[in-house]
Amino acid sequence: AQTVTQSQPEMSVQEAETVTLSCTYDTSENNYYLFWYKQPPSRQMILVIRQEAYKQQNATENRFSVNFQKAAKSFSLKISDSQLGDTAMYFCAHHSGGSNYKLTFGKGTLLTVNP
């Protein structure tokens, strides 16, 4: 069974600093996709970044980047130059690339950016 574990229920960071959110997953498949979604207080789910497992290069999107370690089944999110608007719940998600559809979310990490 696929599982996604986010070991940090809550984190905080000072504005302009860097923070890393952890995510590990368990899968028996070789081809799959990983996502980080952000849920601000407005409760809207917003895609932050996406990684295909067959790509060795870590994905980046402006201030957001990932450290994808396939052998370790680890997919951490780094936020650089944190901004107050980054305050949100962050969810890691694993999507099977096989014929059986399965998108599994972690339980989330609540990130607070302090001024």
Added chain:
Amino acid sequence: DADVTQTPRNRITKTGKRIMLECSQTKGHDRMYWYRQDPGLGLRLIYYSFDVKDINKGEISDGYSVSRQAQAKFSLSLESAIPNQTALYFCATSESRDDEQFFGPGTRLTVL
């Protein structure tokens, strides 16, 4: 205008009532999904549909049913609501199975 809309945004109902949550999308995607979010549990898949004639159960489908009226519309029903169905419900769409999912604004449902 939002690409994925959900109605109602908030709903309070009583145990035993039938409730329908509606989702509409203008993205032209074939694939639509219903999720439930509970505090501390993340999002869990209730049902998903890859086209109008293809509907599948997710991991927590008991107590729920769905209807895919058209490519753009996907409704979730609670035939007889119970208090432990109190949660935040999200509809989502995607262009293909492997693509990112686009979420609606959510419906907060409270069952008394």
